[in-house]
Amino acid sequence: MSDLRSDDLRAEAEALDSRDELAAKRKEFALDDTVYLDGNSLGALPAHVPARLAEVMTHEWGKLRIRSWEESGWWTAPERIGDRIAPLVGAAPGQIVVGDSTSVNVFKALVAAVRMAREGREGREGREGRDEIVVDATTFPTDGYIAESAARLTGCRLIPVAPGDVPGVLGERTAAVLLNHADYRTGRLHDLPGLTAAVHAAGALVVWDLCHTAGALPVGLDAHGVDLAVGCTYKYLNGGPGSPAYLYVREALQPRFDSPLPGWNSHAEPFGMRPAFEAADGALRGRVGTPDILSMLALEAALDVWDGVSVDDVRAKSLALTDFFLRCVGAYVPQGEVESLTPAAHGERGSQVALRCEGAGDVMRRLVERGVVGDFRAPDVLRFGFTPLYVSFADAERAARVLAETLG
Incomplete structure (x- = not known):
């Protein structure tokens, strides 16, 4: 991939994140530097839940x-x-x-x-x-x-x-x-x-x-x-x-x-x-x-x-995220290396992107090692779930870039 193309897409991701009305929600989750695209299997932990569970266990169960x-x-x-x-x-x-x-x-x-x-x-x-x-x-x-x-x-x-x-x-x-x-x-x-x-x-x-x-x-x-x-x-x-x-x-x-x-x-x-x-x-x-x-x-x-979140806003961001990810994949990954199984039409697309590639299980293992977490479905499918409350456009760009480097 060219450095210029990468710089352009990173700048676009930054601009999209700056306009994202749901961006503040990301801080309500317990996240790290990992690009977590497996919320279609297990969602990330909302940061306040452990304290609530502690209250349930120590007071409601423990005392009452x-x-x-x-x-x-x-x-x-x-x-x-x-x-x-x-x-x-x-x-x-x-x-x-x-x-x-x-x-x-x-x-x-x-x-x-x-x-x-x-x-x-x-x-x-x-x-x-x-x-x-x-x-x-x-x-x-x-x-x-x-x-x-x-x-x-x-x-x-x-x-x-x-x-x-x-x-x-x-x-x-x-x-x-x-x-x-x-x-x-x-x-x-x-x-x-x-x-x-x-x-x-x-x-x-x-x-x-x-x-x-x-x-x-x-x-x-x-x-x-x-x-x-x-x-x-x-x-x-x-x-x-x-x-x-x-x-x-x-x-x-x-x-x-x-x-x-x-x-x-x-x-x-x-x-x-x-x-x-x-x-x-x-x-x-x-x-x-x-x-x-x-x-x-x-x-x-x-x-x-x-609280205070519109499902329509979530859907709009979901489609924007998956559109941007697919565009980044198209820009970074050499033609023929992966095939998208996810419909291009918005009316036929959920909130995940499925890519078919050779050796998908090993590819996903190496992606996880490099801090991009999706999942694998046999025999040859990489799944990337986009949870709009905490996934950013920068996450989408980085995932596509690391995927290209891994395949390369």
Whole structure:
């Protein structure tokens, strides 16, 4: 690469950072000199979270002990934190409950969707329920495993298909459709409004996995009439390793939401200890067992970094960052060394860039050694996640430059 070209791009990065309205957010995270582009796997630590956790452990657990379930608000944490996540995914309060893992919530949502689809069809037309589940064939493996298990449990046939081909397989037998908002390998963004409308036109219900979009771009769950959605909180929401996931149940569906995992926490009278189950009202039906309080409250504290932040501003910076990174890669990396798998069109791009190259696993190992952290997906994909709250344009330029030097 020429020094002149490098100087020009560094100067452009500096200028872009100087105009960045989200730049001040970077100081709210525990960062070092590393270029951290793996927030699409694990978000960086918000700097104030350790102090909050220390308070929880020493005072709430250490001194108040059992009293903290009421006095410190532990009992209501799942729905309280759900209401804090709600505006980040375009949902009104009272529709999101936090708890369990993404996988468990996918299972709850998908089985409940099949049950509701069958109930609705029988109620209207008096015919047998639907017996097909459509699943994103490119999905993260666990979603596929869960869908297969849900199909066996409900007596459905599983139909794996690429998201763009979903409308062509929908019909009178479709009960539920499980889709990813963004492809975890390539960063391709799928058409949530259009596919949701197509599923509804077929009389089925849709479950969206938001793991790779919540906190990176507007989702619009309420606006687009999404039935059910799930997502993790340890990526763009920065909740910490293994932080609890969330489940969204559209308000109109909540009276009919029949969870396959009823637990004492989702009972209408949890401390009544009755042998017969009676579901609680609202999104609380998505709860199962005792909440994992330490990670739950770490997540709640982590969400403070979103105070005063517009998701539209986050999306604008995300697109600007990925555009700039791709331009730097094009300027620095010799032609033919890498191939971008991430769509160029903004409407089809999430908040990561996936590059295919020979020996990608070894390339990523050497990048990490040089202070540029992304991740590798077999067999040949380098993934770089751009978290707008703390990634700078200077980070993007440096990552592309070090990538070129590593490949060279």
